[in-house]
Amino acid sequence: KPESGERTSVPGVATGLAVTGIGGDVLFVEASLADKETGHTGVTLTGQLGDVMKESAQIALSYLRSRGAELELPVGDLSERNIHIHVPAGAVPKDGPSAGVTMTTALASLLSGRPVRSEVAMTGEVSLTGRVLPIGGVKQKLLAAHRAGLTTVLLPKRNEPDLEDVPETVLKELTVHLVSDVRDVLGLALEPATSTAAIAA
Amino acid sequence: KPESGERTSVPGVATGLAVTGIGGDVLFVEASLADKETGHTGVTLTGQLGDVMKESAQIALSYLRSRGAELELPVGDLSERNIHIHVPAGAVPKDGPSAGVTMTTALASLLSGRPVRSEVAMTGEVSLTGRVLPIGGVKQKLLAAHRAGLTTVLLPKRNEPDLEDVPETVLKELTVHLVSDVRDVLGLALEPATSTAAIAA
Amino acid sequence: KPESGERTSVPGVATGLAVTGIGGDVLFVEASLADKETGHTGVTLTGQLGDVMKESAQIALSYLRSRGAELELPVGDLSERNIHIHVPAGAVPKDGPSAGVTMTTALASLLSGRPVRSEVAMTGEVSLTGRVLPIGGVKQKLLAAHRAGLTTVLLPKRNEPDLEDVPETVLKELTVHLVSDVRDVLGLALEPATSTAAIAA
Amino acid sequence: KPESGERTSVPGVATGLAVTGIGGDVLFVEASLADKETGHTGVTLTGQLGDVMKESAQIALSYLRSRGAELELPVGDLSERNIHIHVPAGAVPKDGPSAGVTMTTALASLLSGRPVRSEVAMTGEVSLTGRVLPIGGVKQKLLAAHRAGLTTVLLPKRNEPDLEDVPETVLKELTVHLVSDVRDVLGLALEPATSTAAIAA
Amino acid sequence: KPESGERTSVPGVATGLAVTGIGGDVLFVEASLADKETGHTGVTLTGQLGDVMKESAQIALSYLRSRGAELELPVGDLSERNIHIHVPAGAVPKDGPSAGVTMTTALASLLSGRPVRSEVAMTGEVSLTGRVLPIGGVKQKLLAAHRAGLTTVLLPKRNEPDLEDVPETVLKELTVHLVSDVRDVLGLALEPATSTAAIAA
Amino acid sequence: KPESGERTSVPGVATGLAVTGIGGDVLFVEASLADKETGHTGVTLTGQLGDVMKESAQIALSYLRSRGAELELPVGDLSERNIHIHVPAGAVPKDGPSAGVTMTTALASLLSGRPVRSEVAMTGEVSLTGRVLPIGGVKQKLLAAHRAGLTTVLLPKRNEPDLEDVPETVLKELTVHLVSDVRDVLGLALEPATSTAAIAA
Ligand SMILES: [Ca+2]
Ligand SMILES: [Ca+2]
Ligand SMILES: [Ca+2]
Ligand SMILES: [Ca+2]
Ligand SMILES: [Ca+2]
Ligand SMILES: [Ca+2]
């Protein structure tokens, strides 16, 4: 059973794909909202994130703050409750823009109360208007998703040519969705809303 | 079809021109306003912007804050809602004052709800009183605009002599407007207001 | 008599395990809340903590702020009263994510008024959703716990294989609990609530 | 026609004199106030200003905040509306205390609605009590003013001996006023108030 | 007559012991509270204090903020009035955790209005729960206290073995109290409350 | 006529003595308060002051905030109006604790409306309780005071032995007051209150 099943069992966690010095790897983006009773506001970013990755988190938040109402997300929570985004493992430095879709998805999952599908991994830079921009390391990332037992991967449309580099045996066992707008990511990654869904963070 | 058509289809995005280590390039300045319901205020700047480019953003904002009412823009939004200015790609460092006109235009587009004309690219430093000051790299920038399928370029008046360096074949296919006040930029770059125009960010 | 008896006699202190340049060591995480009358709010972290360890404290706080109500802890105190987390000795630099469980436990002890069991030591990274992630230095840490007269150790489940490296003679005198959720840590580490328990910090 | 005519046509812009690596130069200090409707407060300083020049701006502001009422300036605006001081060109680093008089004059022009006389250039450090202290580069600065078509220069009284170094042919075409108090600067540099004058920034 | 008599004649000053490059020395920790009328709040630390020593001040303040009411100190003053802790001489850098007891004592003296006994010097790290932890340089510190004419020294209990290194002739003229809780320090160091005692800072 | 006459003609300016690389020098500490109407609060320090000298300013302010009421100074102004302390010349870096008495005197002059006597120069570190601590460079400072035409110098009592190094011819023309409490400094340096004295800054 892939680790992602356990990790994404609660709303607010999305499975991303990263390139490390020695290949690709799966990473989990975790998001939480402070209990309103704590009166704690603001944004907290942890996981030894570099400058570019911290900016990705700000872009994800601004995207939801400006477009969230259209997406029927309770955006008011984004000011009244502290938002914390964490990317384990805590001691490993991480950087780059390609976790943009994963951060946006973790936040949308948290706000909507809809968990992220456990078989889905994703990678892609997000622009402020929600466009999904291309990223690097497609081959390593898909190999890592495959190794981790994930079966669906969301990839930027402009990375389509990079699929040529991925071994056929791996591609055969993965469903790859090419996306150009982050709304497509959310539609593919979030489990359907249930009547009992609520913000559980 | 040029990429700028897709990118500038919503208000708040303007097409700029930059010089990189290996020639000229097109860049998009994106601006968004947080939903009033989020209660989020302040200014957020992302895209690995250098000191000078961050100051350009502050100048664009101050210009609109002091002159925006004359321009019939809803300047009250500039304090009640967080403004985010982002320049993709997220991992590429950018600097210099020549995105001043592009930033001012993206913000005016956002506030007015009038999209930026998709065939228009622009470059120029803006002073606090709205004067358009000269910039470098005119030749590379016009070649880049041409390559990207853009047909209209707004250039500082004091850069007129630099047009001599641009190949005739390129100039012939571009409409170049020489501007000295940022109000001229806005007049040329923004699509006409329509009765249904509204702040969509 | 182990030092931990004296140190953990009041709520808000938990015994952790660390790796130093020359082996393992016991460390105490101390937490206090400012008297409401002082009007002092915010978070204070001392003990020459490195970046990663400061982030562990933020994760511990966010975990309690988002899940504390489920755990029946008075989370409102986390905004109305300054929280101070200190790790003596004051002049020794400390870093790393493995004090996550110890910080969470010290805070939960403080909020619940339930002291930490004096015979219990612990180590483990905590994720934002409360999962206990593996750490390094298991052998040195268990030897240190044993040397200090502690008899129970809480260890991340994913560190189970590392127990092979620990001498039988030491393991025989320790009760090791393998944990995967920080709620298990709190259940094992905190003394039962008594009718007279109250926040004493 | 000198550039200063165009630049100083609105209140809030004053013409200064600087020394660069290769001689003297004219610089323009621009000041603006945010529209009250924007609710934006504070002070913004741009133009790649060094530490000493930023302190000059603070001194100019404090001088007006403590003495402005005597000068019949609407000092209340200095707290209710954001003040932005910018010195183009945006990419050129600038430092030193000698723009003190120019900054004070630009701010007083903005607050009073009285434009700065377009034929006047100035240089001088200002102390917190409004005294004009001596500066360097008198010769280069006067040559630059002359080259730029300016006809009146305001100079610190204690720089009088440095006029010996300035070529007679240049001095003959310049009116030099030696000043020791910044109030003298304002009297000489600002155009008379007109009945229609108002804060236009 | 020892200097400490003059220095500790007002509440808020305590005599500490430090190790310098060339032996031990006496230092004075001074604390003051802003007049309520000034409306000035917060904490100010001066005396070129290093990171560890600044943390000692935060620990002393948090100790009093969480336990001060038990000690019958007016802890409300700690939020309504600015607290300033200064350690002369102003130009000499100082660091380390051993002024913890001295800082706590100076603050308790200030809050209680009870001056510190002029014949008492002290040294010791303080933990957040008020435990007195061992420090270095016992021999040099006791020699310095003796040289300065002080007759009583408060020392951490865990430093008892270090007394062996102190010359008999010096120990004979000093009363050394071994302490393990900062409450013992306060009991030994503060002069009795008098009916006229009041916060004089 | 000494420059100090002109400089200290308004309340808020005091004459200090400094040591530079090439001897002693006179410096002027200027203080101003923002007009209440500006709503500007806080503390501004300029003049390229080093860390130690900035701390001297904080100590001077805290001394007045805690003892100012005893001295019959309107300490309420210290929170309602921005305080700016500047030490010309603006481009010259300055550091060290010996301007403590001069800063305290400039502030007390400003608050009381009593100008500083123009013939008085001073030097000395101030502690938080108002004690005047010894400084260096006595010989150079007294020579500088003499050269500048000043006739009275206030010196820390503990610097008395350093007077031996000052040439008899200079000492004969100076009145030197040895002081140990900053209240003595204020008594000697401030001109008597007049019925018309008022805060003029
Ligand atoms: Ca970086
Ligand atoms: Ca799931
Ligand atoms: Ca830079
Ligand atoms: Ca368009
Ligand atoms: Ca680090
Ligand atoms: Ca216990």
Ligand SMILES: [Ca+2]
């Ligand atoms: Ca500098």
Ligand SMILES: [Ca+2]
């Ligand atoms: Ca003019």
Ligand SMILES: [Ca+2]
């Ligand atoms: Ca340090």
Ligand SMILES: [Ca+2]
């Ligand atoms: Ca005493």
Ligand SMILES: [Ca+2]
């Ligand atoms: Ca320093």
Ligand SMILES: [Ca+2]
């Ligand atoms: Ca005078």
